[in-house]
Amino acid sequence: AQSVTQPDIHITVSEGASLELRCNYSYGATPYLFWYVQSPGQGLQLLLKYFSGDTLVQGIKGFEAEFKRSQSSFNLRKPSVHWSDAAEYFCAVVMNTGNQFYFGTGTSLTVIP
Amino acid sequence: KAGVTQTPRYLIKTRGQQVTLSCSPISGHRSVSWYQQTPGQGLQFLFEYFSETQRNKGNFPGRFSGRQFSNSRSEMNVSTLELGDSALYLCASGLTGDGREQYFGPGTRLTVT
Numbered sequence: 001a002q003s004v005t006q007p008d009i010h011i012t013v014s015e016g017a018s019l020e021l022r023c024n025y026s027y028g029a030t031p032y033l034f035w036y037v038q039s040p041g042q043g044l045q046l047l048l049k050y051f052s053g054d055t056l057v058q059g060i061k062g063f064e065a066e067f068k069r070s071q072s073s074f075n076l077r078k079p080s081v082h083w084s085d086a087a088e089y090f091c092a093v094v095m096n097t098g099n100q101f102y103f104g105t106g107t108s109l110t111v112i113p
Numbered sequence: 114k115a116g117v118t119q120t121p122r123y124l125i126k127t128r129g130q131q132v133t134l135s136c137s138p139i140s141g142h143r144s145v146s147w148y149q150q151t152p153g154q155g156l157q158f159l160f161e162y163f164s165e166t167q168r169n170k171g172n173f174p175g176r177f178s179g180r181q182f183s184n185s186r187s188e189m190n191v192s193t194l195e196l197g198d199s200a201l202y203l204c205a206s207g208l209t210g211d212g213r214e215q216y217f218g219p220g221t222r223l224t225v226t
Binding site (some may be wrong): 051095101102 | 144146148155156158161163168169171201203205207210211212213215216217218219220222
């Protein structure tokens with residue numbers, strides 16, 4: 001069965017520190033890959049996506065993600081975290097045969113001053 | 114170009130009642146998918162409509178239904194509401210049928226008392 005795993009339920013980082021959020025997927029083929037961010041009470045905002053090509057993708061707000069086929073991973077990174085980055089982050093995949101998103105369980109990010 | 118619109122944004126209903134939520138996709142988009150987000154179950158796929166036809170359905174009881182109109186607007190209906198139906202309901206508007214270009218609306222927050 002398809003699955004998306006975000007092993008870290010909650011992460012706390014200091015403002016200015018680097019960040020890496022992990023995401024692994026389990027599918028037969030390489031799906032389309034996404035990272036979304038959700039602030040409390042809000043909808044989902046797309047940070048970045050990967051379809052094919054260069055395995056390092058740049059997104060909004062200074063985020064980037066790297067696709068590693070051998071590890072079935074799509075980890076999200078940011079060199080220097082800002083207090084406003086505190087939110088819930090979701091990794092998601094879509095098979096290229098349809099529109100259904102499969103979401104991970106999310107990682108809650110706390111940023112301390 | 115206007116984004117995805119969901120109405121109403123907030124809703125309070127009583128157990129046993131029914132509710133209808135609406136999603137207006139981005140102009141030109143033909144696919145609308147619905148998701149339920151709860152703290153316990155995370156983001157779960159409800160169903161997808163493409164050109165007025167239900168193309169895919171998640172694992173939800175028959176109390177959850179939907180439809181799509183010729184202008185691509187979609188409604189989802191929940192009958193005989195239960196406390197556990199309290200959730201954020203998100204819809205995603207899709208341009209193509211292969212999952213690459215989809216955009217989420219702000220969601221409808223449903224509270225069942």
